[in-house]
Amino acid sequence: MKLSRLRRWSGETLVVGIPMVWLLVFFLMPFIIVAKISLAQSAVSIPPYTAMFEWADSRLAVIFDLSSYVWLTEDTLYFDAYVNSIKIAFFSTLICLMIGYPMAYAIARAPAANQPLWLLLVLLPSWTSFLIRIYAWIGLLKNNGLINNFLMWIGIIDDPIQMLHTPFAVYLGIVYAYLPFMILPLYANLVKHDQSLLEAASDLGAKAFTIFTRITLPLSKNGMVAGSMLVFIPVVGEYVIPELLGGNSTVMIGKVLWQEFFNNRDWSVAAALAAIMVAILIIPIMLFHRYEQKTLEEEAQ
């Protein structure tokens, strides 16, 4: 009896312990180090930042150097980049929701035998390369690209419209790339709705629109939150899309961070930018986690 309990205990400890240690070391600890390096100053050394602890004349000095954070307030570029990223993420999430909701609804109401294939068709693009799907738009949006060539050929316009390297291109790219992530949780939610509820409402004389706004929409709240967070959070830190489609027209924080790190080689400013970004995103991330848990609890019932 005792032996089996011991064996069970050690088994569970390993099952929990192995992934737990991995995540603590390679997911949580990096954030602590980011926080630490954001409180250093960039220096000409290897690695290129000053030490936090200094030992001299039997005195241990712990230095919290706030110069990186001060630097971020001195140039409006950074503040604008944060605001702009949140703005772009917010509106593109909204557009994804408006396009993705009817699509998810159509799949959830399709004959049950067709649903797996339809869902597969929506998700398939997201399994091909993200980079390449963004790249495809460069060839379409360029001044001498396919869309402009086509419009000039049929005679609607005489001169090419500047589309690449505009905010429009960034929105387009984000919606294009993130749409499947909105549809998946929405579908998972909509497909579980009790059909008899809708039939009852319809029998009692409710119009299709009323049924939708009074029953379907409120019931799908969890799906909408999950899908929106799945789009909003990663888009705030998006790098590839503003880099390839936005050019100099759009300043987003992910791109600014990348440039601070790779071009200016200022590691502590990059770390400070990341720390602030995590602070901004921590509430949406917790919201996402909470709704995930909620959905699971509902399923368990």
Next chain:
Amino acid sequence: MRNFSFSRFMFWAGLTFLYLPMFILVIYSFNESRLVTVWAGWSTKWYGELFQDTQIMGAVKRSLEVAFLSATSAVFFGMLSSWAMVRIAKFRGKTLFGGMITAPLVMPDVIIGLSLLLLFVAFTQLTGWPRERGMLTIWIAHTTFGMAYATVVISSRLREMDASIEEAAMDLGAPPLKVFFAITLPLIAPAVASAWLLAFTLSLDDVVIASFVTGPGATTLPIEVLSSVRRGVSPKINVLASLIIFAVSMVTFTVWYVSRRLEKNRQKAMADDFLIE
């Protein structure tokens, strides 16, 4: 049902939006011309040129290697953490664990990449390990976010599964490991396979995290593609894109077809059993 037809329309319009750019890319990969947007007749010339490009082919090989290794380890960790989240009702730090396993799903790539790089640099400074960054550090990074996705896929299957079969086997005295290999694993196998495929494609696709944590000599395919795309549109990238789209579609539809067949057989077998009884 006006509502219904509107959503149908949106569905097909949305699919067109998702597929048209990729479709055009595939067509233009057969373009003779070096100028990507000018059509100069059908040709498979650039397909030949791509296979001659040793730099790209080297990157393809490295990417496949790292994707294979990180998908395998991600699925291993994913099975453990799914078990922990679903089958173990309570353990110390479960809330923290649950948070750490979902956060990588949404955390922006630049943050994961930068923070992991700073961790590796700090490690090297303190312990001398890792001696240099490259394939090993990319593998660690990809395993970490891959296991988060693997856990989502595997734990949802585990949750659906009836735990009473496992409990019965345990009550009859089967050791936990035997129960896992004889009962649990065969039942969650389809989910494990799709988790592996998902982690594999995610690793193959990652450019931002890999750019941060890589080192000299470990250029993966997406890093190679990004630097080439920055220089402008090139016919070789069109070819590469078409091959990726083709490969992913083939694998996806094969998996879909096989799983549909298996499901049909299973249902048929169950119906037969019912009739015999």
